[in-house]
Amino acid sequence: MTMTPEKPKVITASPPGKTARQRRISMGWAAFAVPGILWLVFLFIVPMYTIFAVAGGHLNPIFNSPVPVWNPFAWSGANYVAVYHDFVGPTSFIGPILGRTVVYVVIASILSLLIAYPAAYFVARFAGKRKGLFLALMIAPFWISYMMRMLAWIDLLQTNGYINKALVNLHVISAPVNWLGGKSVTVVLGLVYGYIPYLILVLYAGLDRIDQRLIEAGRDLGLSRTQTFVTITLRLSRPAIITGMLITFLPMIGDYFTNQMLSGNVATSMIGNLIDAQLLTTSLQSEGAVLSLFLLVILLVPILYYVWQSRHSEDSVM
């Protein structure tokens, strides 16, 4: 899907520039877009600006609540300085949280890819007549509520849950483990389980679109199975891998609920948990605003890359 509207290539004898009729038609189409545009201005651009206004604002000394400043020339740096001191200095505490977020998300992303790619590859290439069945099973989790999927693991991972029972019976562990009491393993498992359906669908769509004849040609020309896979399939699925990784990486970074449900412990808290907690205390809301801007700036490169990709490639799967 190309997102860049290309100018219609019409060869006409008329001089360049739009005719009155063309302009009128164009305005007719514009009428369709206007409600959506106004909506996005007032309910996306203005809200995003509000984060800046709160971040650059100050605290009401009596109610201890944030007072936004709308004029960008009057923005104060006080909240930014406060967040800076959370990063460095004697009272800093964000460093470990940020580091933990990055470690969790990187491990979860790599694990997701290692699990999702082979499965998507099999369904796209070898499922044959059973493709419909595999596809339905593979898509099912995408349709199942995230909360339901987390709840399912809460049931299984409880102290007297099936996982502990099975592990004790198999003598892997001697006593039940409190998996839900702040274990990094559990949080990473939750992230992988939560976001893998989105990744696998993007990978499947990318792999399914690879021309089978290229693979056959590779084999005919004497490449081994592994060589064909590396030089043809893997190379051609690279855009899908990148898109899929982005589509899971971006929400994982801002995730706070997976962590809260499966651990609820400060020992595993991520940057999303911190922002969520700051939002609940009025006096810390402006620092929360600064932190979310910080997050947005870090993620700007991958976000813009994704937007750019979706405009320039055929596989702009959501």
Next chain:
Amino acid sequence: MTAVLDSEVMTPATKRRSWRKNPWRKPVVLEAFTWAYLVWSIVPIVIAVIFSFNNGKSDSSWEGFSTRWYWGSTTNSVFENPVFRSAIEQTLRLAIISTILTMILGVAFGIGIHRWRSKTSVTFNFVMVFSYVIPELIFGIAFFFVFTQLFTFVDLGTSAQILGLVTWNISWPAIIIFARLSSIGPAYEEAAADLGCSRLQSLRRVLLPMLMPAIFASTVLVFATCVDDFVICNLLSSSANTEPMSVFIYSSTHGGQSGPQLNALATLMLLFSLVAAAVGFLGYRWITRGERGAGRSQALESITGL
């Protein structure tokens, strides 16, 4: 060597080697891996659904079948306890209203920016995709601040949640419609114009019918996304009364607490999404009947936004 290749005198070892050398052998390992993945991704959910019918208070040891967590008790059954009921109603209220608004705005927006070629349309296409990719937490925070600081006439709660959900989902129909318009191309409309249709007529009688599958698929998707949404509904809810099912489950499981009634609630959420998916699948197949390339897999992919 010729004797070895003869299948009658093959030892198990050479058999295995020749199986490995066969370029058209079945990818057994890959298939086993795929099944393992599917079991891992689906079985926990099946277990959770089963435990919503548990006769006991536990969600980890089975004590017989019962529907007591659905009906029969005003304190424990999700259909009779007012708190659970309010969560179910809130989910449906938010999902239905948001889906209608999203579809009206999104379809018009998709058609508009596809046909209206200007700097403004390109810019807002970008804004729309951008709004879709940023982490939902940042999006939710922006809405939280705008309703508490600027548009204070909108109270946190149902109306704020609906406005948030509509903005968050507008890109589904817009992007799907945009893609469909690109693949349809201008030929049909030109033919309609040649045959004497006005712009509006060709929109109503040619373009809209051709867009129906895309509109239908995105309606289903938006509805399911609204049912499942958590972050926006959580950040923009004002009190327990405006908590939909997803937020209710989240706030009850803090620290790993749960019980079969939560499983029952989650099972209902699952049911809503799966009914939407089933309606989407069957409806999509019905709308596209007789079309070239319309198959079961294609319908599945379309209602999932692929």
